[in-house]
Amino acid sequence: MWITLLTAVAESALEQLLNKEPALAVQLAATQHKTLAVTLTDLELCCALHYVGEQQGKARCFVYGNYQDQADCHITTTLSTLQELSDPSQLTRLIREEKLDLEGDLQLAQSYSKAFAGLNIDWAEHLSNHLGDAPAQLLVAQCERAKQRGASHLGILKRTVTQLCQDELNVAVHPLEVRQFKTHTRQLAQQLAALEQRINALSEL
Amino acid sequence: MVADVFHSVAAKYDVMNDLMSFGIHRLWKRQTIACSGVRQGHKVLDLAGGTGDLTAKFSELVGESGQVILGDINDSMLRVGRDKLRDLGRVGNIEYVQMNAEALPFPDNSLDVITIAFGLRNVTDKDKALRSMYRVLKPGGRLLVLEFSKTDNEALSKLYDFYSFNILPTMGKLVANDSESYRYLAESIRMHPDQETLKSMMEEAGFEQASYQNLTGGIVALHRGFKF
Numbered sequence: 001m002w003i004t005l006l007t008a009v010a011e012s013a014l015e016q017l018l019n020k021e022p023a024l025a026v027q028l029a030a031t032q033h034k035t036l037a038v039t040l041t042d043l044e045l046c047c048a049l050h051y052v053g054e055q056q057g058k059a060r061c062f063v064y065g066n067y068q069d070q071a072d073c074h075i076t077t078t079l080s081t082l083q084e085l086s087d088p089s090q091l092t093r094l095i096r097e098e099k100l101d102l103e104g105d106l107q108l109a110q111s112y113s114k115a116f117a118g119l120n121i122d123w124a125e126h127l128s129n130h131l132g133d134a135p136a137q138l139l140v141a142q143c144e145r146a147k148q149r150g151a152s153h154l155g156i157l158k159r160t161v162t163q164l165c166q167d168e169l170n171v172a173v174h175p176l177e178v179r180q181f182k183t184h185t186r187q188l189a190q191q192l193a194a195l196e197q198r199i200n201a202l203s204e205l
Numbered sequence: 206m207v208a209d210v211f212h213s214v215a216a217k218y219d220v221m222n223d224l225m226s227f228g229i230h231r232l233w234k235r236q237t238i239a240c241s242g243v244r245q246g247h248k249v250l251d252l253a254g255g256t257g258d259l260t261a262k263f264s265e266l267v268g269e270s271g272q273v274i275l276g277d278i279n280d281s282m283l284r285v286g287r288d289k290l291r292d293l294g295r296v297g298n299i300e301y302v303q304m305n306a307e308a309l310p311f312p313d314n315s316l317d318v319i320t321i322a323f324g325l326r327n328v329t330d331k332d333k334a335l336r337s338m339y340r341v342l343k344p345g346g347r348l349l350v351l352e353f354s355k356t357d358n359e360a361l362s363k364l365y366d367f368y369s370f371n372i373l374p375t376m377g378k379l380v381a382n383d384s385e386s387y388r389y390l391a392e393s394i395r396m397h398p399d400q401e402t403l404k405s406m407m408e409e410a411g412f413e414q415a416s417y418q419n420l421t422g423g424i425v426a427l428h429r430g431f432k433f
Contacts, residue, residue, distance in 0.1 A: 001229075001232055001236075001420060001421060004232045004235050004236050004239075005232060007235070007239075008231070008232065008235055033244070033245040033268055035244075048239075050266070052265045052266060052268070055265050056293070056294040056295075060265055062238070062239075062262075062265075062266070064238075064239035065239065066236075066239065067239060068240065069240075069242040070242075
């Protein structure tokens with residue numbers, strides 16, 4: 001039921017987005033009444049997105065969890081590869097590298113990828129309806145700065161961890177050496193056991 | 206008696222559904238839609254559709270070229286459903302038909318999908334109703350039965366029994382001014398066949414690949430069967 005709840009939240013968020021960004025709805029017009037299913041092998045989860053177009057003046061879509069039916073386009077991949085799909089030009093490369101399996105209409109996947117990649121949400125504009133122009137602008141500017149700082153810190157953290165790993169690799173014992181050490185230890189333990197037996201036998205005489 | 210129950214609760218049906226299930230009935234219905242495979246151009250029957258929750262979603266999925274029939278034996282429920290859907294602007298591809306599930310008024314092989322959500326337990330002759338549904342489905346069509354069922358979890362079962370026989374009728378009295386109807390609801394749930402029995406009944410009616418999935422620990426089960 002958690003998946004159903006999550007898909008309900010995702011559906012609601014996506015509909016909000018579709019109605020606030022009419023350009024997205026226009027770009028998805030070609031995908032109307034078609035289903036895109038994505039199976040994430042690492043999560044053992046199949047979700048599907050079905051855009052039905054405008055209903056009573058509002059863009060509507062369905063997001064399904066644990067989808068089991070035939071889809072117009074079915075992508076099977078991992079969560080990390082899915083992030084690379086934000087660039088539509090990467091699709092064919094990912095298929096060639098067998099990081100992604102695609103069944104059905106390739107253009108449908110490209111349409112979704114292109115529509116979401118080209119999305120440029122004007123958060124300040126949307127927030128200004130609730131907060132007013134100046135606070136919305138200020139909030140968005142602060143968020144942008146925080147995002148940039150976060151990205152910068154993340155970059156530094158990544159470099160530090162990479163460096164640490166590389167340094168560790170230089171001084172760390174190679175797995176083959178560990179295996180050899182284990183073999184020697186076992187042999188030594190066997191020799192000791194044999195010696196102990198001989199001493200016991202001699203002391204009994 | 207069943208007819209009187211639904212005449213009595215029709216006006217407050219949606220409010221009571223949300224209250225009684227803490228809104229979880231919406232998730233159960235979402236799962237039904239996800240498993241329905243309904244596509245553009247399909248002809249769908251939402252049997253015992255009540256106030257039309259599923260019909261509203263199906264009408265979007267089938268589009269202008271499709272058709273959804275909201276069927277219910279109770280005219281009060283049908284009227285509430287029709288008014289609600291019209292208020293939501295859902296017109297054009299929805300028809301409202303008062304019908305008996307045991308003798309569906311459709312030609313053989315004429316529907317793509319049939320759903321019956323929280324309705325089968327109120328049908329007198331369930332086997333006859335299932336056979337009737339099988340008859341009107343097209344080859345490749347499917348039936349989805351969303352219904353209260355039996356939970357295996359003993360602790361949950363005790364809690365559920367206490368809730369059904371003590372809290373539910375009180376809620377009914379307070380909100381809909383009708384405790385008897387909600388007492389009937391609790392009793393009818395206990396009388397309804399369990400998951401395996403209903404699955405066998407569907408198979409006996411002719412459905413293939415019959416299966417079910419428990420929702421909320423088996424309090425509700427979604428059964429699915431195909432006609433090939």
